[in-house]
Amino acid sequence: MKRFPRIYLLTILFSLSILLSCSDNSAGPDEGPSGMGQASFTIAGDITGQKTGIAEFYSFSAFGVHTWSISIFDIGPSTYELDFTIIDTSPISRPVNGIYTLDTNLAPTIGFKAIYSNIIGNNVTEYTPFISAVFCPEITGDGGTLTIENSTDDRVSGKFEFTASNFDFDESGNCVVLGAVTVKGEFDAKKTSLN
Numbered sequence: 001m002k003r004f005p006r007i008y009l010l011t012i013l014f015s016l017s018i019l020l021s022c023s024d025n026s027a028g029p030d031e032g033p034s035g036m037g038q039a040s041f042t043i044a045g046d047i048t049g050q051k052t053g054i055a056e057f058y059s060f061s062a063f064g065v066h067t068w069s070i071s072i073f074d075i076g077p078s079t080y081e082l083d084f085t086i087i088d089t090s091p092i093s094r095p096v097n098g099i100y101t102l103d104t105n106l107a108p109t110i111g112f113k114a115i116y117s118n119i120i121g122n123n124v125t126e127y128t129p130f131i132s133a134v135f136c137p138e139i140t141g142d143g144g145t146l147t148i149e150n151s152t153d154d155r156v157s158g159k160f161e162f163t164a165s166n167f168d169f170d171e172s173g174n175c176v177v178l179g180a181v182t183v184k185g186e187f188d189a190k191k192t193s194l195n
Contacts, residue, residue, distance in 0.1 A: 037155070039072040041082070041185020046127075046166065046178075047118055051080060055189035057156045059092060068092040070146075070156065070189050081117040082183070084146050084160065096151050102129055102144045102162045112146050114162050116183055127164035127181050136167045136175035144183075157188040 037055035053074040060067050065087065072082040084102070086092055102114045115128045129142035144162025161184040167177050 037157075037188050037190035039082075039185060039187035039189070041072075041160070041183055043116070043181050043183050045163075045181040047181050051185075053080070053082075055187040056192040057094075057189040058192050059094075061091065064089060066090060066092050068094065070187065072187060072189075077119075079119050081115075081119070083115045083117075084112045085115075086112055094151055094153070094156065095148055097148050100146045100148065102146055102160070114144070114146070114160075114164065114183075116164055116181060125166055125179075127166050127179075127183075129162055129164045136165070136177070138175055139165045139167065139177060141165075141180070154191050155188065156191075157186075159186040160184070 037057075038052070039055040040050070040052045042050050051074070053072050055070065055072045057068075057070045059069075066089065067085055067087050069083055069085040074080060086095070101111045113128070115126055118125045118127070129144065142163050142165055144160065146160045146162075147158045148156060149158040150156065161182075163180060163182045165177055165180045167175055170176050
């Protein structure tokens with residue numbers, strides 16, 4: 001089986017956003033105080049355990065594609081990445097307090113997209129509710145919510161819960177589900193710059 005690499009996913013998202021863009025409103029990433037936010041969560045299903053890590057949020061614009069992301073990860077060594085991202089062809093304001101659907105729609109501007117990447121050495125396995133809905137319609141249980149409880153210029157905090165699948169295609173092009181995870185936790189993310 002061939003794994004669906006993350007770069008293909010990002011290329012699809014960026015290409016779709018660029019096609020929908022009418023103009024290039026590129027801007028640099030947010031400037032702000034550095035520092036480390038924190039997150040903790042449980043993961044169950046194909047992968048199990050209790051995870052802790054660093055939580056940051058940032059925005060980035062290039063070639064008319066705008067993103068706003070909360071990124072949660074560990075270091076030394078890196079064993080996972082958890083990203084909640086909005087992608088649009090217009091500049092994105094920092095989301096306000098509220099409950100946001102972790103969307104199963106690939107199109108930009110429709111909700112946050114969630115990706116959990118499990119990292120073992122050079123091997124990365126991705127679980128994401130939205131890409132499975134597009135390429136593997138047999139998967140019907142994916143999705144969830146991201147709740148933002150505090151949103152300021154320097155800090156965004158809240159909680160999340162979602163179910164996501166990992167899948168591949170057999171030689172006939174049929175979708176084969178390889179596993180699923182349920183991720184539930186909380187975060188206190190600090191603003192960071194990509195410079």
